[in-house]
Amino acid sequence: MNRGTGGGFVAAGFSLLFFAFLFGPLIIMVITAFNSSSFPRITPWECFTTDWFGVLFGDNRLMGGLLNSLVIAVGVVAIAVPIGLAGALALSELGPKLRATLYTVLITPILIPGVVLGISTIVFWGALGRSVGAGYGSFFFNGMFLTLAGQVTFISAYAMLVFMARLQRFDPLLTEAALDLGATPGQAFRKILLPFLGPAIGSAAFLTFLASFENYNTTVFTILSDSTFTTALASKVRLGTDPSLSALAVIIIGITLIGAIVHEAHARRQEALRTGTAPRSRVYGNPVLKTLVHPLTVFILLAGAAGLAAYLGSQHDASACKAGILEEKRARQQQLLDEQRKRIEEQRKQAAPTAPSAAPGKASPSPFGGAFNPGSLAPNAAPAPAAEPPKSNSPFGGAFNPGELKPE
Amino acid sequence: MTALQGLFRTFAGKHGAGTASFIGIAVLFWMIFLIVLPQLAMLDYSFRFNLPVSETGGPNDVYTLDNYAYFFQGNDDTVNTLDMGILVRTLIAAVFVTLIDILLCYPIAFILAHSATGVAARLMVIGLIVPFWVNEILRAFAFRVLFGATGLINGVGLSTGLWDQPIDFIRADVALYSGLTYAYILLMVFPIFNAVEALDRNQIEAARDMGASWWRVHWRVVLPVAKPGIASGATMVFMLTAGALAAPQILGGPSSLWFTQLIYQWFNESANWQRGSAYAVILLIVCISFVMMMMRVFKVSIGEIGR
Numbered sequence: 001m002n003r004g005t006g007g008g009f010v011a012a013g014f015s016l017l018f019f020a021f022l023f024g025p026l027i028i029m030v031i032t033a034f035n036s037s038s039f040p041r042i043t044p045w046e047c048f049t050t051d052w053f054g055v056l057f058g059d060n061r062l063m064g065g066l067l068n069s070l071v072i073a074v075g076v077v078a079i080a081v082p083i084g085l086a087g088a089l090a091l092s093e094l095g096p097k098l099r100a101t102l103y104t105v106l107i108t109p110i111l112i113p114g115v116v117l118g119i120s121t122i123v124f125w126g127a128l129g130r131s132v133g134a135g136y137g138s139f140f141f142n143g144m145f146l147t148l149a150g151q152v153t154f155i156s157a158y159a160m161l162v163f164m165a166r167l168q169r170f171d172p173l174l175t176e177a178a179l180d181l182g183a184t185p186g187q188a189f190r191k192i193l194l195p196f197l198g199p200a201i202g203s204a205a206f207l208t209f210l211a212s213f214e215n216y217n218t219t220v221f222t223i224l225s226d227s228t229f230t231t232a233l234a235s236k237v238r239l240g241t242d243p244s245l246s247a248l249a250v251i252i253i254g255i256t257l258i259g260a261i262v263h264e265a266h267a268r269r270q271e272a273l274r275t276g277t278a279p280r281s282r283v284y285g286n287p288v289l290k291t292l293v294h295p296l297t298v299f300i301l302l303a304g305a306a307g308l309a310a311y312l313g314s315q316h317d318a319s320a321c322k323a324g325i326l327e328e329k330r331a332r333q334q335q336l337l338d339e340q341r342k343r344i345e346e347q348r349k350q351a352a353p354t355a356p357s358a359a360p361g362k363a364s365p366s367p368f369g370g371a372f373n374p375g376s377l378a379p380n381a382a383p384a385p386a387a388e389p390p391k392s393n394s395p396f397g398g399a400f401n402p403g404e405l406k407p408e
Numbered sequence: 409m410t411a412l413q414g415l416f417r418t419f420a421g422k423h424g425a426g427t428a429s430f431i432g433i434a435v436l437f438w439m440i441f442l443i444v445l446p447q448l449a450m451l452d453y454s455f456r457f458n459l460p461v462s463e464t465g466g467p468n469d470v471y472t473l474d475n476y477a478y479f480f481q482g483n484d485d486t487v488n489t490l491d492m493g494i495l496v497r498t499l500i501a502a503v504f505v506t507l508i509d510i511l512l513c514y515p516i517a518f519i520l521a522h523s524a525t526g527v528a529a530r531l532m533v534i535g536l537i538v539p540f541w542v543n544e545i546l547r548a549f550a551f552r553v554l555f556g557a558t559g560l561i562n563g564v565g566l567s568t569g570l571w572d573q574p575i576d577f578i579r580a581d582v583a584l585y586s587g588l589t590y591a592y593i594l595l596m597v598f599p600i601f602n603a604v605e606a607l608d609r610n611q612i613e614a615a616r617d618m619g620a621s622w623w624r625v626h627w628r629v630v631l632p633v634a635k636p637g638i639a640s641g642a643t644m645v646f647m648l649t650a651g652a653l654a655a656p657q658i659l660g661g662p663s664s665l666w667f668t669q670l671i672y673q674w675f676n677e678s679a680n681w682q683r684g685s686a687y688a689v690i691l692l693i694v695c696i697s698f699v700m701m702m703m704r705v706f707k708v709s710i711g712e713i714g715r
Contacts, residue, residue, distance in 0.1 A: 113651020
């Protein structure tokens with residue numbers, strides 16, 4: 001029946017490909033969190049390990065940023081939700097012409113690039129601070145305050161959109177009825193309109209929290225010398241990567257999935273209760289199944305499973321396997337060193353003897369000091385394979401990475 | 409002023425004086441202190457010299473077109489092809505990413521609105537939303553894992569013998585474009601979905617009964633309904649892609665910069681905020697004019713954005 005309008009096998013195939021694109025990168029990232037290789041990758045697989053979670057929690061900058069992010073996010077929710085509500089209410093009462101103008105002004109922060117918002121925020125508050133003679137210690141030059149101001153500017157617009165969608169379904173007759181029955185306008189607002197907007201307040205708070213926590217483009221400018229979780233994460237990724245970031249992704253995706261499943265259980269239960277089909281339905285009519293699919297039970301079960309997985313993971317010891325891999329690498333490195341020594345001796349025979357490099361490689365266990373450090377001797381090989389693994393075309397693979405040679 | 413008072417009275421009559429003053433103060437604060445004044449301050453700043461703090465506000469602190477002139481001429485009065493090239497490249501890449509997103513998301517939005525039912529539809533919605541709860545930086549990182557020289561794609565390609573040297577996807581910007589396409593999919597799917605959902609199925613059935621082929625049904629019946637949604641999604645994706653900073657920083661090749669990275673460099677590496685502001689103003693104006701132009705071409709109004 002759907003043939004010709006996008007249904008059928010073609011649609012199913014396209015959807016599958018689409019979702020493969022959506023989830024593929026995330027799944028691969030999750031798998032790399034458990035590989036002991038010091039660069040996040042699946043091939044070659046070395047050892048199953050949970051050590052990267054430990055590395056993640058040991059990262060002080062990231063954990064400090066997490067605290068800053070949470071403080072800012074709570075502040076943004078507390079300010080952006082009321083502002084968004086006010087904006088939506090103002091728009092709902094204006095005449096069509098004024099409404100269009102105000103809507104354009106209030107929606108632009110979503111469209112302005114985050115970089116521009118961040119810059120305009122620090123420039124404006126800095127100028128304001130200077131013009132009132134405030135010192136550099138004052139809040140005008142405080143990264144947390146500026147981030148709050150910059151984020152509220154556009155996150156309020158998200159909240160406003162949520163409230164506008166809900167307000168469209170509001171029946172103004174309800175307020176009029178309340179006024180006719182003798183309620184003051186204030187009472188009508190508090191007892192009729194606000195309760196109606198309740199669910200929207202919840203989802204706006206959630207959305208604004210997430211938007212604030214995730215924001216990078218604005219925050220990277222406004223945070224000045226501090227750092228939030230996202231900016232710390234970004235500088236970590238830019239400076240070189242290790243699988244502890246994948247471990248972070250595992251945690252975030254885990255929390256997200258638990259949240260989504262619990263929300264789904266909640267939505268289904270609400271629907272069954274509302275439509276009144278609950279007592280007759282196969283699941284909700286059965287007392288055992290009914291408790292089992294209650295959102296709270298679902299949450300406890302999932303959280304328990306996650307806790308168990310975390311406990312089992314913390315007990316897992318990959319050191320034996322890692323030692324094996326290390327041994328293998330040592331052997332391979334020794335082989336490469338021998339090959340290189342031969343090559344260098346041939347070179348020495350051809351050219352005038354050159355002085356050995358002055359800086360001995362600390363990690364090199366070989367008796368040759370730093371003389372065989374690939375960086376100092378092989379200028380045409382890719383420089384420093386350890387520092388820039390993603391771009392490394394070096395034939396030595398990771399064999400000269402000092403991190404991999406360090407005894408655990 | 410009288411107009412404002414009139415407005416206030418309307419609100420007070422409807423929701424009470426307390427609520428009315430809350431609405432008035434919140435909206436005015438948002439509009440003036442968070443939206444309008446900061447943009448004006450940035451504009452003002454972009455016309456000033458980069459002076460040491462002691463000279464700010466002094467006799468040397470005058471207006472100048474220097475920062476804008478630099479964008480066009482560079483230091484030595486030759487044409488600044490480097491910076492202008494970066495801007496043009498950023499815009500072209502953003503258009504390219506937007507087009508890919510439209511092609512990817514239109515079918516999915518249509519399937520979601522008209523073909524998928526019950527459990528499948530709910531799963532699709534959850535499947536669309538869940539990846540976007542993962543941090544933007546981590547999503548870019550996932551693409552680096554995928555496309556790196558020792559990443560999965562190179563690993564598979566090398567081991568199956570499709571190619572014998574690792575392909576540098578990062579340098580070729582393949583990783584960047586994929587990452588940007590991925591990053592804003594959700595913002596394209598939902599506006600199109602909202603628009604297409606309003607379409608009456610009977611119209612499609614009628615067109616089919618009249619003998620229209622499937623592409624004709626889409627072209628003549630579905631697309632006109634989807635157009636505001638596509639415009640809305642395309643505007644958001646284009647603006648966000650052109651203004652993206654994290655993905656180019658993480659996935660961008662070493663030899664190619666994104667215009668936002670240039671702004672970032674003026675601020676954080678050259679400590680020249682004035683020139684950075686000028687570049688930010690240029691980005692803003694160019695992007696907004698481009699979107700306006702496109703809206704005029706496709707006959708959509710800004711009021712339809714964000715629905």
